[in-house]
Amino acid sequence: MTVPGWVWLVTVVVILGLLAFDYFFHIRKAHVPTLPEAAKWSAIYVGFAIVFGVLVWIFGGAQMGGEYFAGYITEKALSVDNLFVFLVIIASFRVPREDQQKVLLFGIVFALIARTLFILLGAALINSFSWIFYLFGIILLLTAGNLLRPEGEGDEEEANNFIVRLAKKVLPTTEHFDGDKLSTMVDGKRVLTPMLLVMVAIGGTDILFALDSIPAIYGLTQNVFIVFTATAFSLMGLRQLYFLLDGLLDRLIYLSYGLAAILGFIGVKLFLHALHENTLPFINGGEHVDVIEITTGLSLTVIIGVLVVTVIASLMSKAGKAQNAINNARRHAESYLDLTYTSDPGERERIYQLLLNEEQHILTMDRKYREKAKDVDKIREKVAAAHEAHKSYLSQ
Incomplete structure (x- = not known):
């Protein structure tokens, strides 16, 4: 179905309007969103996406x-997975909590621009070369396999990618933030703040994300309007979702398996479609191959089914509960160690008591699940450092 130009124009204006609203009414004044605020706006943006989908259906x-x-x-599920990397980057640079919204909005805008360019490029390639579906299928199958790999020690190095290292060498930078400013004055000289480097790191990862997500959605539809709007609306509200899910993302321990299954399924669908549209001379003499075509209804059923099973399995998992408790202990330990800004003994004791309560909760869990938690040794070191800091504080 050909979409009229005025529909494209109205859609783009609405999306830009939502981004502008997000900036002027939420981002300009640095603050930490409350849980009710994040939940409300996440629901509003999901509501916008659903209403738009109903209009498309009608x-x-x-x-x-x-x-x-x-x-x-599919794109929303992939964007939630992307939040794991955003968490690593923001934590690595120690971005102040109240300034994280600006970083995330930049990431969303950059992701929208990058994905739009990839969408247009993908459409041009599809129109010119039907064999591109084979390539898209290979990309998705490789991505699915990558998601199944055990996480390595290099996960903590996401923030120190090549572009960031190059920027640090070439450009004068400071180790300290100055609010949400991109540059500041140090000893009479203008230097860049880590805020710009964070945005560079997130922008670089956004490009990598686009290489996975665009082939995935082209595996579901070749309608450029649907590809663009589904991608755009999946990114809307990602900032609020970050604050809503922060602390809960680690609980979804099987999310990578679910995403691997979805991407693998779409990769197979792309291969079947490529065979149906085949023009490569070394495959069936350049003629199409009679294979089954996976319908949109089946695709939607598989995607929803896999995500529901993944989320329920993660939430019910004893390993997931142990991971969540251990990460809570890590957060309390980090909060205690960062309490150098306060001299209020009540606040210090409150945070330390939260750490003690979480440790007691962890000890009630099965040992085998505690030992298998991600980064458990590093977390133990932080907890031990918090205990030592508390002893030192009491001895003063």
Whole structure:
């Protein structure tokens, strides 16, 4: 179905309007969003996406509407996975909590720009070379396999990527933030703050994310309007979702397996579609191959089914509960060690008591699940450092 130009224009204006609203009414004044605020706005943006999908279904038909919702759900799931990396980057640079919203909004805008360029490039390649579906399928299958790999020690180095290292060498930078400013004055000289480096790190990872997400959604639909809108609306509200899920993301221990299953499924679908549209001379003499075509309805069912099973399995898992408790202990330990800014003994004792309570909770859990938790040795070191700091404080 051809989408009229005025529909494109209205859609783009609405998306830009939402981004502008986000900036002028939420980001300009640095603050830490409360849980109710993050939950409310996350729900509002999801509501916008659903209403838009219903309109697509009504005016574009069931096929087009189904493709939109399949694409939106897939891209939203991938964007939640991306939040894990954002967490690592923001934590590595120690971005002040009240300034994290600006970093995230920049990441969303940059991701939207990067994905738009990849969408246009993908559309041009599809129109010119039908064999590109084979390449897209390979990319998704490789990505699915990568998600199944055990996490390595290099995960903590996400923030120190090549672009950031180059920027540090070439440009004068300071180790300290100055609010949400990108540059500041040090000894009479203008230097860059870590805020700019954080944005560079997130921008670089956004490009890598686009290499996975765009082939995934093109595996569900070749309608450029649906690809663009599903991608754009999946990014809307990602900032609020970050603060809503912060502290809970680690609980979704099976999310990578679910995403691997979804990307693998879409990769197979792409291969089947490529065989159906085949023009490569060394495959069936350049003629199409009679294979089954996976319908949009089946795709939507598989995607929703896999995500539901993944989330329920993660929340019910004893390993997931242990991981969540251990990460809570890590957060309390880090908060205690960062209490150098306060001399209030009540606040110090409150944080330390939270750490003690979480440790007692962890000891009630099965040992095998405690020992298998991610980064458990590093977390133990931080907890031990917090105990030592508390002893030192009491001895003063």
